[in-house]
Amino acid sequence: MSQLQQAAVSDSTANQAAISTAASGTWHAVCALDDIWPNTGVCALVEGRQVAIFRLQDDLLYAIDNYDPHSDANVISRGIVGDLGGERVVASPIYKHHYQLSTGICVEDTDIRLQTYPVELRDGAVWVQV
């Protein structure tokens, strides 16, 4: 199990992902890994921003905006995670749009993409850069 997990970015989308991922920012410790049950998400309030953080298999972590533009509600962290064609996604609980966890791109509406954030596991604590 790796101790340092950045938002996993596949090669093909690496370029796009770099644009939407905050280039710089402050790292914040938000919770213990144990606060996030496997294969679920939580929401962290970081500098006034709502960031959804997901813990997938093998403690792979992802951080993405909690705001779902399709429903105008802060609900992404409560979505079900999984994969579509191998790409890890979260499904918004309101209208069930899927967002790619690595890029924030909405699968059903590719013009829309959520901000993603660097996230790390340090000594059992979850850190996110906002």
Add this chain to the structure above:
Amino acid sequence: MNQHTRIVVVGNGMVGHYFMQELVKRHPDLAAANLQVTVLGEEPRPAYDRVHLSSFFSGSTAEDLSLVEPGFYDRPGLELRLNARVSHIDRHQHVVTLTDNTTLPYDKLVLATGSVPFVPSVAGRDRENCFVYRTIEDLEAMTAAGKTSKSGVVVGGGLLGLECAKALRDMGLDTHVVEFAPRLMAVQVDEAGGRVLRSKIEELGVHVHTSRNTTAIVDGATARHRMVFFDETWLETDMIVFSAGIRPRDELARESGLAIGARGGIAIDDFSRSSDHDIYAIGECASWNDEMFGLVAPGYDMARTACAHLAGETASTFQGADMSTKLKLMGVDVASVGDAHGKTHGCRSYQYTDEVRNIYKKIVVSEDGKKLLGAVLIGNADEYGTLQQMTVNNMALPENPEFLILPASDGKEKPGLGVDALPDTAVLCSCNNVNKGEIGEAVAAGNCSIGAIKSCTKAGTACGGCVPLVTQVMKAHMVKLGMTVNNHLCEHFPYSRQELYHLVRVEQIRTFDELLHKHGKGLGCDICKPTAASVLASVWNDFILKKDLASLQDSNDYFLGNIQKDGSYSVVPRMPGGEVTPDGLIAIGQIAKKYKLYTKVTGGARVDMFGARVEQLPNIWEELIAAGFESGHAYGKSLRTVKSCVGSTWCRYGVDDSVGLAVQLENRYKGLRAPHKIKFGVSGCTRECAEAQGKDVGLIATESGWNLYVCGNGGMKPRHAELIASDLSKEDAIRMIDRFLMFYIRTADRLQRTSTWRDNLEGGLDYLKDVVINDSLGLGAELEAQMQHVVDNYQDEWKTAVNDPEVRKRFRSFVNSVAGDNNIVFVKERDQMRPATVEEKKQAKVIPILATTE
């Protein structure tokens, strides 16, 4: 058509109404098309489904049988007059006169007067408690007489006569059928078939008397009537129903001098025109080439032809009809195709008889052995679709045609009808005239389930006999279009929900990871995870927020409440049967007030409290639990509510305690996870105030128990529930519901309500009855035991959640803050809160959110 054509349609039966539907299809705005149409119906109600008339005895109401969509006759340019009978046609003046002496001018007249039951001229046939079988009024009178009778006789052993016999038997009467001919269903069935049919019918407790000519009906010694036969033998009975064939209603035509067919009926040409070209005749009153058609499909065909001709089209003509029939009489399959009697010169037949199971099958082939001419099937009519299409489409017979009707032996595939061999013009559904090509188009347009095909083409929606064949054609088309004919749940599992359920049960799988590891691939998704959670819950019923189950749940199940559009939740305390104490109501009011929640009484007889944030939920539940409530499943694919009327406890009409039963049922099935949501209704009498017939499971009290209805639905596509058992004791009703629900849970697809499940169930209602009531699969005890397991393992999910610190911790907006979501904001409307709109949020005209409730 010239300016303002006046059309008068005489008769509002099935065919008369179908004519109007066709006319409206052509001219959705009749008035704009300069048409002024008057429809005259002599019965007190508009058109109803006479084909399924006998279902009136098994609980269908006149409304259920109605064929008229609400508002159909309320359009401009169209008038329907009921209780209106025409007494005279003046062809020279183009005027019809009604029995009340009003007159009505016409430019075009359409006669759809139907037929009357034939009553043999027997002395005493007008005695009391002698009936015919044609209208709803006839059936109402029979039902009333049945209540004071012990025995009943049906005169006539044809198709309608046997249906009628079933009705009498179901009323609990000692039932006899008296037939003039030497066998039953003499028109459709040959002698050997008649013998098998007779022994099947007698097995069911109906006495059959053939070659009996009734000469007189007189007073009986042990019953109301004595029927005396030509050989001076006699039979005593309390009521008599004449169902000895029909005669065309052609008296208006005769009197006004129209040409009449050789055997009666209004003579028509290929355009359904009578000898007066301003008068059309359609349906059972018409005679084409001296032939009359007592089935609905040819009548519809005539209606279409007449309609086209009125519009000036001459391409469509009536060319006779295939009189093949398939039906189920008292559970016995009876089918007849084409030249069933083998009257064609030089024809030869193959026959198969099984006297153990009472099955008889015969095919008639042409002299050269190349073509199928006809068939008779008794006891099992599985091959009907194949044989009928082969005959009608003149298709080449396979080698060894006997295998078409022989039971399949091991390893030997039965020669089916390759549906690919059918031409696109082959009519699959003759009731609604849907051909193979149209099914193909529907599939290409994306209709890939039999339910979808039914609703867009109407195929299989009348008698339903063509459904297996239509399904076959649909699947073949899907393959042709490169669609995979599968109901795989999603990309992660190459199985249907039903198959996954089976795997979980047989292999004793208890977690999603195990299921995925053994039978799936990838990580899963928002389709398969909740489905697996539901299946695991139906089988094992573990706490749904156990660590390895929690991540599978939809947000509503995950947070045990209903998520609303702004991400807040609503809480709906369970009120079994809608019963609540004043203290309970006060407690709910106080809680709603304390947390500033919006309250509304729901359609499911509960109080819904809206606007709770995640972190407030455990506190709200705690207070509800203290007041004696559990929160309820107003969400999830589970039992929602059991709606009830007040019942015999208070109501002066109630015959049983509907509230008591509703409370018992809701407490029994609460928490049950299913393929989709389930709703119940319990009514204390036939007034049906709880609308139980619109529910998945409905119970209606009778004088002697409970009638059980299943597979009803409100919502987007309402469907009346169907009666599957009558006069059950409370205990038996619960056993049958156990079986029904578990059978549904085992076999339904994901998100398939009981109504769609039922529409897609091969074998339909009869099959469902067989499985649930007659236990034909021998599953009854197992299904009941499984339900008992689920019931025994029920737990108050909300209580478990608030008492488990690990679980409770998850109920917060932020993992690192006690703040609430500042996007959940409210404004006031009608003295309560509601979510602010995006615009309102921008203008900040909002009520500040509450301080956190920690």
